[in-house]
Amino acid sequence: GEDVEQSLFLSVREGDSSVINCTYTDSSSTYLYWYKQEPGAGLQLLTYIFSNMDMKQDQRLTVLLNKKDKHLSLRIADTQTGDSAIYFCAERLSDSGNTPLVFGKGTRLSVIA
């Protein structure tokens, strides 16, 4: 079945690292995504990782994938107040381009100055 789970809230101090975790149940997932949603706005794609990769780094963002445990994490280094938002983990279940994404409920990240 399709199920993506995330913790709902995370609070960190400015300058610290944030780690947002996600677990999924379907082992046939091909791509996994992280989206950011700022208050009142749409979704912004932050990064994605193919299921045959373990890690992907993009500036302050590091994505780690443990396919055996079906665990995905997003690490934000040197977290800033502008990083406060809801972060959604999503999976795509097949290689077909029109396959919709399955989203988690989102993790609300609060950054304390």
Added chain:
Amino acid sequence: SQTIHQWPATLVQPVGSPLSLECTVEGTSNPNLYWYRQAAGRGLQLLFYSVGIGQISSEVPQNLSASRPQDRQFILSSKKLLLSDSGFYLCAWSVPPSRGFGPGTRLTVL
């Protein structure tokens, strides 16, 4: 580059009134189009997706319908809104491997 437009940005409607939300995509041809809903405190739920003009797939039974009259236009409708239709509605496009989301429409049904 691709651009997606959604309107209106905010809508407050009484129960029982009709609904029409519109989404258009620029800068690409034959995109796959999607409508998602985000209810308060919940994640994103896929409502409809379309792989071409006039082709609509519905993911969940509900009070809403979708239409795709043109290649880059996707419309979400309802004949009579329910209180439970309140939420944040997101239109999305994909032309593999690219994807994008619209800015969203916040619908409040009173």
